[in-house]
Amino acid sequence: MNKFIFYAPIAAFLVLAIVLWRGLYLDPTELPSVLIDKPMPTFAMATLEGEPVGNVDLPDSIFLLNVWGSYCLPCLVEHPTFMRLSEEGEFPVVGVNYRDRQPLALDWLDLNGDPFAYSILDEDGRFGIDLGVYGAPETFLVDSDGVIRYRHVGVLEENVWREVFLPAIAELRGAPAAPASR
Amino acid sequence: MIPELGQFSLILAFCLSILLGVMPLAGAATGNRLWMSMGRPLGAGLFVFLGICLFILGHAFVTDDFSVRVVAAQSNTLLPMQYKVTALWGGHEGSFLLWTFMLSGWILAVGMFSKSMPVEFVARVLGVLGLLSASYILFMLATSNPFDRMVPVPPADGADLNTALQDIGFILHPPTLYMGYVGYSVVFAFAIAALLSGRLDAAWARWSRPWANVAWAILTIGIALGSWWAYYELGWGGWWAWDPVENPPLITWLFGTALIHSLAVTEKRRVFKSWTVLLAILAFAGSLLGTFITRSGLLTSVHAFASDPSRGVFILAILGVFVGGALLLYAIRAPLIKSEFGFGSLSREIFLLSNNVILVVAAASVFLGTLFPMFYQALTGDLISIGPPYFNIIFVPLMILLVILLGIGPISRWKKTSGDYLKQQLGKVAMASLLLGVALPLIVLLDISIPATIAVALAVWIVLGIGRDLLAKTANKPSRREGLRSLTYGYYGMQGAHFGVAVMLVGVALTSYFSSERSVLLQTGDTVELGGYEFLFAGSERVAGPNYNADRATVLVTRDGDGDAVADLYPELRVYLASGTPSTEMAIDPSLWRDLFVTPGEIRDNGAWTMTVYVKPFVRWIWLGAIIMALSATIAATDRRYRKLARVRKQAEETAGEKVGQGELQPVPGGGT
Numbered sequence: 127m128n129k130f131i132f133y134a135p136i137a138a139f140l141v142l143a144i145v146l147w148r149g150l151y152l153d154p155t156e157l158p159s160v161l162i163d164k165p166m167p168t169f170a171m172a173t174l175e176g177e178p179v180g181n182v183d184l185p186d187s188i189f190l191l192n193v194w195g196s197y198c199l200p201c202l203v204e205h206p207t208f209m210r211l212s213e214e215g216e217f218p219v220v221g222v223n224y225r226d227r228q229p230l231a232l233d234w235l236d237l238n239g240d241p242f243a244y245s246i247l248d249e250d251g252r253f254g255i256d257l258g259v260y261g262a263p264e265t266f267l268v269d270s271d272g273v274i275r276y277r278h279v280g281v282l283e284e285n286v287w288r289e290v291f292l293p294a295i296a297e298l299r300g301a302p303a304a305p306a307s308r
Numbered sequence: 309m310i311p312e313l314g315q316f317s318l319i320l321a322f323c324l325s326i327l328l329g330v331m332p333l334a335g336a337a338t339g340n341r342l343w344m345s346m347g348r349p350l351g352a353g354l355f356v357f358l359g360i361c362l363f364i365l366g367h368a369f370v371t372d373d374f375s376v377r378v379v380a381a382q383s384n385t386l387l388p389m390q391y392k393v394t395a396l397w398g399g400h401e402g403s404f405l406l407w408t409f410m411l412s413g414w415i416l417a418v419g420m421f422s423k424s425m426p427v428e429f430v431a432r433v434l435g436v437l438g439l440l441s442a443s444y445i446l447f448m449l450a451t452s453n454p455f456d457r458m459v460p461v462p463p464a465d466g467a468d469l470n471t472a473l474q475d476i477g478f479i480l481h482p483p484t485l486y487m488g489y490v491g492y493s494v495v496f497a498f499a500i501a502a503l504l505s506g507r508l509d510a511a512w513a514r515w516s517r518p519w520a521n522v523a524w525a526i527l528t529i530g531i532a533l534g535s536w537w538a539y540y541e542l543g544w545g546g547w548w549a550w551d552p553v554e555n556p557p558l559i560t561w562l563f564g565t566a567l568i569h570s571l572a573v574t575e576k577r578r579v580f581k582s583w584t585v586l587l588a589i590l591a592f593a594g595s596l597l598g599t600f601i602t603r604s605g606l607l608t609s610v611h612a613f614a615s616d617p618s619r620g621v622f623i624l625a626i627l628g629v630f631v632g633g634a635l636l637l638y639a640i641r642a643p644l645i646k647s648e649f650g651f652g653s654l655s656r657e658i659f660l661l662s663n664n665v666i667l668v669v670a671a672a673s674v675f676l677g678t679l680f681p682m683f684y685q686a687l688t689g690d691l692i693s694i695g696p697p698y699f700n701i702i703f704v705p706l707m708i709l710l711v712i713l714l715g716i717g718p719i720s721r722w723k724k725t726s727g728d729y730l731k732q733q734l735g736k737v738a739m740a741s742l743l744l745g746v747a748l749p750l751i752v753l754l755d756i757s758i759p760a761t762i763a764v765a766l767a768v769w770i771v772l773g774i775g776r777d778l779l780a781k782t783a784n785k786p787s788r789r790e791g792l793r794s795l796t797y798g799y800y801g802m803q804g805a806h807f808g809v810a811v812m813l814v815g816v817a818l819t820s821y822f823s824s825e826r827s828v829l830l831q832t833g834d835t836v837e838l839g840g841y842e843f844l845f846a847g848s849e850r851v852a853g854p855n856y857n858a859d860r861a862t863v864l865v866t867r868d869g870d871g872d873a874v875a876d877l878y879p880e881l882r883v884y885l886a887s888g889t890p891s892t893e894m895a896i897d898p899s900l901w902r903d904l905f906v907t908p909g910e911i912r913d914n915g916a917w918t919m920t921v922y923v924k925p926f927v928r929w930i931w932l933g934a935i936i937m938a939l940s941a942t943i944a945a946t947d948r949r950y951r952k953l954a955r956v957r958k959q960a961e962e963t964a965g966e967k968v969g970q971g972e973l974q975p976v977p978g979g980g981t
Contacts, residue, residue: 129643135586136635139593143628146600149682150620196827196920202910225695230920233827237909237918251695 161266161274166191167256174223174231174245184272185218185243188295191266191274192219192242192282193254195226196234198262204282208241211287217295221245224254224262267291269298311376314364315455321357321412322445324350328415328438332431336504344427347434348419354441355412362396362409365454369396375462378402378454384468384886386855394479395469400619401454406483407599408444410490411437418494418519425515432501433494440493443626451619468855468886477537485530485557489595491523492560495567496592499585500634503641508585513575514950516588520571521801521945524564525938531557532934539927540896540905547819547930550699555678556598562671563591566664568941573660577722579651580661582642587664589638593631594671600627601678652724659717666710673702711766711813714806715773719780737776741769753822753925763817770810774803801944805937812933818926825922832915839923840868841904848917851880858882858893861917863906865897879908879919903927 161167170180192208194201208219221242223231228247235245248254257266260279267276276294278286328350335343365378369392374380382398396402415437422430448454472478495516502512534554539547548554567587574584600623651657677694719733745765750756781799782791828836830845837843846862858880865874875897882891897904902925909918 132582132642133639135589136632136639139632139635143624143632145679145683146624146627147621150624227825230825230827233920237827237829250697250700252697255695255697 161258162277164274166268166272166274167253169246169253169256171246171248171253174221174228174235174247176247177244179244179246181272183244184220184268187218187270188298189218189220189243189268190291191222191257191268193222193224193257193259193262193264193266194245195224195262196230197226200281201263202238204263204265205238205241207282207284207287209239212241212243218243222248222253222257222259224248224259225251267294267298310364311368311373311455311457314361314368315453317357317360317364318445318449318453318455321354321361322442322449324354324357325438325442325445328354329435329440329442330438331435332438333435336428336431336435341427344431347431347438350438351412351415351419351434354438355409355416358405358409358412361454362405365402365405366393366396369393372466374464374466375457375459376454377456377458380458380463380466382466382469384466384855386886387466387469387474388854390479391469391474395473397482398469398473398478401448401452401456403482403486404444404448404452405454407486407490408441408448410483410487411441411444411493414490414494415441418497422515429501429505429512429515432504433497436497436500437493440497440630443629447619447622447626451622465886468884468889471882471884471887471889471891472541474855474884475537475541477533477541481530481533481537484526484533488523488525488527488530489557489560489598491519491526492564492588492592492595495520495523495588496630496634499588500637503585503634503637506641506644508581508641508645510575510578513571513581513584517568517571517575518945518947518950520564520568520588521941524561524568525941525945527557527561527564528934528938528941531561532931532938535934536931540894547927550677550696552678553598553602555674556594556601559671559675559678560591560594560598562667562674563587563594566667566671567591569660569663569667573657577651577657579657580664582638582645583664585642585645586638587668589631589634590668590671592634593627594675596623596627596631599623651722654720654727654730655724656717656720656722659713659720662713663710663717666706666713670703670706670710673706674699677702708762708766711770711809714809715769718802718806719773719777733776733780734773737769737772740772741765744768749818749822753818755822757821760817760821763813767810767813767817770806770813774807777803796947796949798944798947798949801940801942801947804940804943808933808936808938808940810933811929811936815926815929815931815933819924819930823922823924823927825920827909827918827920829912829916829918836921837868838921839902841874841923842866842868842871843904843906843921845917845919848911848915853882855886856882856884856891859911861906861908861919863895863919863921865904875904877904877906879906881908881911898928900928900932901925 166181166184168181170178173179190208190211192204211217212219219242221244223245226249228249231245231247235242246253251259258277263281265278265282266274267278269275275298276291278290282291328347331343331350332347335341335346365376367373368376368379369383370389372379372383372385372392374383378399378401379395382402383392383395387395397406415434418430418433418437422433498512498516498519502508534557535547538549538554567584570580570584570587573580600620677698680694715737716730716734720730742765745761745763745768746756748764748768749760778792781795782788785791785794824839826836826838828834830836832845832847835842835844842865844864844866846864848859848861851858851860860878860880863877863879865877866872867874877895877897879895880893882893883889884891892908894905894907896906902923905922905924907920907922909920911917
């Protein structure tokens, strides 16, 4: 047998070690999304209530895509923000019910109130993978062309809304003609 | 003053570990018996001084010495005593000290239970373990000293132990997991010693097997404890989440499982030698990688409660030196190893080879899935995540294949088995498994699901296969009893571990497919029905714990229909005094057949509680299976032939006198097996 085959493990290990070393200097708290300035991934899913839902059902205006779960305590913290937004009605909120159980999710909305235009049911987290989601809660800002413009990881409290989202929205409105592709 | 003694003791331990890493190895290389014989006493000394370090750090925790930085960071005067002691491993520095102490414990054990092995071999094993200890202690002294002081002004009180860690699961899980992890250092050292001596033979495999079994047994329990702890402490009733920090122990475990099987082939048939040695290195690499991932903050996860990049570089260096060095040694030495016997295309060797291929592919997939997001970020700067779907898609089919083979392997014969023989032995077993797979879930749970049917059929396949093999093995004996007695511990260990797999399989499948749960808002007196049980919220009260205040709800569970009382559950919402951290304490009524589980959510202004109730059938079987596997591996490790070897060796020593111990003597091949 070719004796160089025995060098394969050490070669593989060296590659791994270099990547690990580089990995140490990456900042895992800084979470850009692969999808920033790219269109929403194509999807054909069902809502929590079992209705089919796809890209055509997304709002035509600027909207928020909020990743949530009934198990997620921080989601309860940001929940009032979304309730207020849904009452005001200027920015629709679409939910992604991420890695949850459908009955628990419905119970959660019953108990706490439902701020979502609808929630996309993502029981096993596949849609979350397409979106590059790390975990609930996360909120995406999507423009009227269906292009993802901003991603917020963690709780979206009122101050985040004022200091991050409102300026981002203002900027979007100032420059609405950005090409959708790329 | 006392912590400085700890520091001093740690430095002494470092000096001893350097000597341990140099003298026996140099002795083995030059044939100097005196140097070789220094291994055991140096190992014992290392154990003593690291023990002193651990004791002194424990003393600082127990006496609330907040001038010691880790005590200030992880403890508090209000903390109950058992958690003050265990807060020691609630952070990075203490964890590492415990880890290193356990390594020295394994070194001591190797010194004590290696009397039957050649002195030269033992010297090399102890030397490798000494180098490993030296690097760990250097790491502590350089980047994470547990005895660091807070100067000039120590805080009046400590910041408190993370509330999620104030729990029995935390007392048990980390030490057991570390113990199992570190056990693979011993198996690794055996492999390196064999590579260094160039004598990679059946004797090496026989010496390694009990150690590989014991390390595997402890790691199995460690992982099971982690799963059990996550199940009841994290509150959503999941028992495995493919979390980036859960995965490395699983990777190590999969390599370790492959290793146990491969060692058997190497010992009995003297084939797969270079493959077996590679597995020993990979299992150890998995354990170091686990440390690296947890301690470097490389991957964000619930476990990353202690992380720092500069430490990551150091651990990566340790990983590079030991794993890189071992693989280089392997690349140089392995081509010289020759398999001594061939085997047919249908034989036990082939089944065990398939087992190895499946387990290694599974380990590699888990590894890639765990690190892929990081690879991706390193190469493209973008982030992605990989979730349970990826792992399930790859892992589940592999395990199904593995379990099918698992039923055939033990019945097949070494060298060559005829297909007709296998058909005759297993034909009926296969039919019965299919029938029972459909029937059992229907009878027990009055429900049907295809995945559950497959899993139960596979479990029955294992159990009936074991029965069939027992019948065949005892058929030619005068009586069954005598037949059963003639079988070895090694055999019972193997079949017991396989039985454990069947038990776990049933637990995993039934709990995944037949669990039910509901979230509800309950006023006092309200009830909720679920899975044939009625949960009554009977009210709540304020209670004061040792270091927390809590609202405790009383939930009375009765069986639907007849109204028989089943359990009283007391879930709590706690607020810890020291940190002000809220915490939910779920309440569980466990039983062999199902768990009833209540997680409190929050209390509304009108005194109503939100709660989630779960009924989880057969969930205990998951951990029961792990316990059976671990016990069986321990039984196999006590097989007579390992002890018989010790006796043979001793006799040889008595007759041969002086010459023994130079490593020329080979243990009697076969050892009577």
